[in-house]
Amino acid sequence: MATSEVKIKDPGIDPATGEFRVIAQDETFRSVTEKIARIVLTPTTPLGWFALFVIAGAGATVLLVAVAWLFLKGVGIWAITQPVAWGFAIINFVWWIGIGHAGTLISAILLLFKQSWRNSISRFAEAMTIFAVVCAGMFPLIHVGRPWLGYWLFPLPLTMNVWPQFRSPLLWDVFAVSTYATISVVFWYIGMVPDFGTFRDRAQSKIGRYMYGILSLGWRGSVRHWMRYETASLLLAGLATPLVLSVHTVISFDFAVAVLPGWHTTIFPPYFVAGAIYSGFAMVLTLAIPLRKFYHLESLVTERHIDNMGKVMLATGFIVAYGYGMEAFMAWYSASHWEAFMFWNRMFGPMGWSYWVLITCNLLIPLTTLWSRKLRTNIPFMFFLSLVVNTGMWFERFVIVVTSLYRDFLPSSWGTYRATKWDYLTFVGTLGLFTALFLLFVRFLPMIPMNEVRMLLPSAKIKPKAVTEAGD
Amino acid sequence: MPAREGTYGLLAEFDTPGDLVRAARKARQDGWRRLDCYTPYPVEEAAEAIGFHRNRVPLLTLIGGLMGCAAMFSMETWISVLAYPLNIAGRPTYSWPAFIVPAYEWTILFAGLSAAFGMLALNGLPSLYHPLFNAPNFRDGATTDKFFLCLEALDPKFDLRETKAYLESFQPVSVVEVEY
Numbered sequence: 001m002a003t004s005e006v007k008i009k010d011p012g013i014d015p016a017t018g019e020f021r022v023i024a025q026d027e028t029f030r031s032v033t034e035k036i037a038r039i040v041l042t043p044t045t046p047l048g049w050f051a052l053f054v055i056a057g058a059g060a061t062v063l064l065v066a067v068a069w070l071f072l073k074g075v076g077i078w079a080i081t082q083p084v085a086w087g088f089a090i091i092n093f094v095w096w097i098g099i100g101h102a103g104t105l106i107s108a109i110l111l112l113f114k115q116s117w118r119n120s121i122s123r124f125a126e127a128m129t130i131f132a133v134v135c136a137g138m139f140p141l142i143h144v145g146r147p148w149l150g151y152w153l154f155p156l157p158l159t160m161n162v163w164p165q166f167r168s169p170l171l172w173d174v175f176a177v178s179t180y181a182t183i184s185v186v187f188w189y190i191g192m193v194p195d196f197g198t199f200r201d202r203a204q205s206k207i208g209r210y211m212y213g214i215l216s217l218g219w220r221g222s223v224r225h226w227m228r229y230e231t232a233s234l235l236l237a238g239l240a241t242p243l244v245l246s247v248h249t250v251i252s253f254d255f256a257v258a259v260l261p262g263w264h265t266t267i268f269p270p271y272f273v274a275g276a277i278y279s280g281f282a283m284v285l286t287l288a289i290p291l292r293k294f295y296h297l298e299s300l301v302t303e304r305h306i307d308n309m310g311k312v313m314l315a316t317g318f319i320v321a322y323g324y325g326m327e328a329f330m331a332w333y334s335a336s337h338w339e340a341f342m343f344w345n346r347m348f349g350p351m352g353w354s355y356w357v358l359i360t361c362n363l364l365i366p367l368t369t370l371w372s373r374k375l376r377t378n379i380p381f382m383f384f385l386s387l388v389v390n391t392g393m394w395f396e397r398f399v400i401v402v403t404s405l406y407r408d409f410l411p412s413s414w415g416t417y418r419a420t421k422w423d424y425l426t427f428v429g430t431l432g433l434f435t436a437l438f439l440l441f442v443r444f445l446p447m448i449p450m451n452e453v454r455m456l457l458p459s460a461k462i463k464p465k466a467v468t469e470a471g472d
Numbered sequence: 473m474p475a476r477e478g479t480y481g482l483l484a485e486f487d488t489p490g491d492l493v494r495a496a497r498k499a500r501q502d503g504w505r506r507l508d509c510y511t512p513y514p515v516e517e518a519a520e521a522i523g524f525h526r527n528r529v530p531l532l533t534l535i536g537g538l539m540g541c542a543a544m545f546s547m548e549t550w551i552s553v554l555a556y557p558l559n560i561a562g563r564p565t566y567s568w569p570a571f572i573v574p575a576y577e578w579t580i581l582f583a584g585l586s587a588a589f590g591m592l593a594l595n596g597l598p599s600l601y602h603p604l605f606n607a608p609n610f611r612d613g614a615t616t617d618k619f620f621l622c623l624e625a626l627d628p629k630f631d632l633r634e635t636k637a638y639l640e641s642f643q644p645v646s647v648v649e650v651e652y
Binding site: 028030161162165169175176190214227229230236242452455460462 | 488489490493508509510511512513514515516517518519522524527529530533537544547548551552555556558560563567570571573574576577578580581583584585587588590591592594595597598599600601602604605610611612614615616617
């Protein structure tokens with residue numbers, strides 16, 4: 001490429017490959033450890049952290065108020081009614097869980113593909129997954145109307161002798177999402193155990209040594225332990241990969257199994273999974289760009305990471321574009337009157353604006369600009385783009401849920417949908433909860449996996465000659 | 473655990489993974505069997521050098537996964553056929569294709585939990601105390617940037633003075649005695 005010759009003097013570029021370096025030069029085992037550990041082990045919390053935490057905490061409080069009012073009054077405070085019975089709760093559920101999927105993609109799928117550049121972003125991507133699943137999991141529960149009976153979803157031997165119905169995708173969802181949450185937490189925690197060991201050994205305060213000591217489970221870095229640990233990590237990654245694909249597939253079944261025009265389509269599973277990864281990478285960028293700036297981690301989360309994430313978004317963006325195209329094609333090709341009307345209504349009906357927001361945010365802006373390496377490594381632009389894609393993906397779910405439901409078969413049963421303030425407050429509240437949890441994570445847990453970053457350093461390379469010269 | 477007295481072993485500290493692997497390989501060749509390496513990140517060559525090639529985590533994972541699959545599938549069958557049969561659009565009560573999805577999820581759930589907790593159990597973790605934590609240089613380096621080789625006193629070849637001299641021959645940064 002012509003541009004790489006011009007920029008080769010940039011110290012961030014490795015002259016051997018012409019690519020950006022994964023880790024900046026001159027980093028050592030001790031320097032990366034110090035850089036990551038000092039964020040957590042410092043006795044002074046930056047003022048900016050407190051400022052953000054106050055804002056996020058206020059958001060989380062809004063959620064508390066919105067949910068408390070919901071429990072007192074019932075789901076009637078939301079705009080859901082016939083014909084749009086699924087509104088914001090399901091839109092937000094799908095949006096949040098989709099965001100979580102990029103975390104698993106980075107931590108599991110890229111591990112299996114030996115993409116070692118992912119090491120420095122895997123931990124906070126995984127944390128993002130867990131907090132997104134926390135926000136997502138709440139919506140179906142509060143949406144059922146009587147959340148205190150939520151345990152009826154599980155096959156429990158209760159006195160009523162009533163059991164769940166295993167032929168419904170909604171029940172499959174219970175198992176898919178609960179397994180996803182459990183495996184994500186376990187994978188995340190197991191990944192942090194060696195880093196807790198580092199914290200235990202480097203903490204200055206007694207309470208820090210005590211807490212991280214317990215969390216580290218007594219990790220001491222024996223190579224026998226490391227080998228079992230590596231096997232377990234690889235197996236967990238291998239298990240999380242089919243899991244993450246199945247979770248969004250099952251969620252798409254919630255729609256695709258229904259006979260509603262706009263939902264009843266076989267393209268949904270792959271299209272949902274690609275969309276999930278698309279929005280998830282956007283959220284990783286939204287989080288990573290301010291974090292690396294605020295905590296001066298530019299040498300660990302480099303332009304290479306931003307560039308690669310841009311490339312993944314470009315690829316998944318095109319899969320999503322194919323999904324949109326196929327929906328339009330099938331509306332015509334199926335020769336179904338209902339499908340054709342649904343699609344016309346989606347584009348030009350009273351809520352047609354939402355479709356064009358989606359096309360602009362998901363296709364027009366990202367898929368034209370992400371081709372350029374210059375723009376992919378332009379940090380402010382990528383931050384802006386990540387917000388655009390997140391907005392676009394939210395509107396994608398809005399379009400799927402609302403514009404399919406509000407005008408279905410019989411014109412006499414048509415309706416409309418206008419979200420109430422409680423819908424908005426609940427959504428804003430989950431944004432606050434997510435940010436607050438993420439801030440706590442950044443302050444108290446190792447946000448970059450130190451042990452994995454050490455493996456990327458040049459000093460971790462063992463020259464075969466050095467090993468054998470004395471022995472055989 | 474009963475309190476043990478005396479020496480746990482001798483701990484040699486190295487600056488680079490290459491030095492550690494060379495020393496570990498030589499020690500293993502010289503007949504040492506009670507030895508272990510401690511590194512701040514996984515060093516596969518060191519595990520091979522001390523003769524640790526295979527582990528049983530994959531087997532545990534397989535068993536866990538099969539158990540999860542069997543448990544969920546039989547529960548679904550029992551509930552749908554015997555405990556609470558429902559007529560859903562005239563479909564058979566034993567509609568096994570629909571049972572695959574939850575069974576698949578539980579295969580992954582049980583396999584994943586077996587991999588994680590099986591790994592911890594095989595490693596003997598959690599164990600918050602270990603004699604090595606008594607070594608003055610261990611906690612500063614083993615989880616940050618140093619590489620350690622420990623020859624343990626349980627090995628029949630162990631002799632405090634001779635072993636110390638033996639370890640010195642690898643030119644480590646230091647050799648310290650570790651007490652229980």
